[in-house]
Amino acid sequence: MSTGLGRGAGRRFGSGWISGVLAVTCGALGYGGVLCLLFPSWLTTPSARALYPLELVRFLIYVMLVLGFGLGALSVVLRRRKVLGFTGIALATAGTLLGGSSAEIGTLGGTTAVGLDWFLLNLFILALLFVPLERVIPRLPEQAIFRPGWTTDLMHFAMSHLLVQVTVVLTMLPAGVLFRWATQPWLQDAVAAQPLALQFLEIVLVADFTQYWVHRAFHRVPWLWRLHAIHHSSETMDWLAGSRLHLLDIVVTRGLSFVPLYVLGFAPPAVYAYLVFVSFLAVFIHANVRFDLGPLDWLLATPRFHHWHHAANPVDKNFAVHLPWIDRLFGTAYLPAGRWPEVYGISGSPVPQGYWRQLAWPFLR
Ligand SMILES: [Zn+2]
Ligand SMILES: [Zn+2]
Structure with a gap:
């Protein structure tokens, strides 16, 4: 995307775009994490459930919600188009209203519908590892993170997980x-x-x-x-x-x-x-x-x-x-x-x- 879109609409550092994208990502991870705590039977993988260090999981949900708020607010201040910032804030707010990182764990039993925990965990770890790596030693430095077809690939990633x-x-x-x-x-x-x-x-x-x-x-x-x-x-x-x-x-x-x-x-x-x-x-x-x-x-x-x-x-x-x-x-x-x-x-x-x-x-x- 061109950086010549004028103040508050481009993607360059300081335009509020990076903070906006991070706010939405962190807000969504935090919100999804709270849903996993509330509805473990429906949304978490039984074989993985027993292995989670719960204190660490709660801490990470807390950090994600805080970042969703903070970076969302930063993006709203910096950016003329507020949709990213407000989406991050909305997701973090929704997660917090549902109990946040101290949400009580819902009742277990029955069979799992979807592995939301598996999806969020993999997205978190892989994005944390590979997004910076692709910036540090890129094969094509000019290639954007949100290049054509990324939503299709994210859907493939989401569905398979x-x-x-x-x-x-x-x-x-x-x-x-x-x-x-x-x-x-x-x-x-x-x-x-x-x-x-x-x-x-x-x-x-x-x-x-x-x-x-x-x-x-x-x-x-x-x-x-x-x-x-x-x-x-x-x-x-x-x-x-x-x-x-x-x-x-x-x-x-x-x-x-x-x-x-x-x-x-x-x-x-x-x-x-x-x-x-x-x-x-x-x-x-x-x-x-x-x-x-x-x-x-x-x-x-x-x-x-x-x-x-x-x-x-x-x-x-x-x-x-x-x-x-x-x-x-x-x-x-x-x-x-x-x-x-x-x-x-x-x-x-x-x-x-x-x-x-x-x-x-x-x-x-
Ligand atoms: Zn092949
Ligand atoms: Zn291949």
Whole structure:
């Protein structure tokens, strides 16, 4: 956005835009946090509930509400257009009226409707990590945070996190239902008895090896490509762009990648460590971040490696998402020294914009 819009309407430092955006973000996080306290049965994930350090959660909600007020007020003072500032203040006020950080925890029981806690927590941590990182070492310094398509990607991010309960169950389903016959107690005992660090490395290897072939199938088989094309429709790469994935793409890719992990019987702590690792790496490799490992580029996937997977030209390169040398092994690697793609997306841009249209598009003729 141009900064020549006159006082109080641009996005430059001092225009009240940054404080306004932060006010809305913090106000929304605080308000959502209070809702999670009040309606834990409806809005929080049972498996995560027991793990939350409640004092810290309440403190963070308090900080978010205070920032929503304070930055909202600052933005209202600085900015001619007051909508951001007042929205931040309104969200913080609503959260406070509902009890704020000391809201009593609602009754538990029944099944979860949505994982609002999971969505807010991930948004908080990832935005805190990647928004500054993309400012400090940007690949494209001129690229805006709120670039075209960001609302679509935020919707993808929100839906996949809000529906975490559903996607986790569906991810584990193919393994448990179709491959129970393949499990061997002696094998699973031997695998789980190894040191956890070794199991972690083995999981990274086994998961990406499976993912590589599933991913190639998604590019090769026409009806699978219609699902996966949604992911490739992003024409701007940043930390949020990787969230643009059709729900069926998520479930099928993760479900199949999980099968060998299930059959081999890795110990749960090693699997959880892998899940944390992969959730960060998946965001990182899409980020608008200039990060080179130099000669170690082939060891671990970097933004530059995965950005070439999203290049408009050449296509069908770099299918691995953890270990680039798998692509070298199978002849699909493309990583010209020091170079980045010029254009991202699918030539001809066949995929429509907007979350719901993208969800429906693979099924339309
Ligand atoms: Zn792909
Ligand atoms: Zn990607």
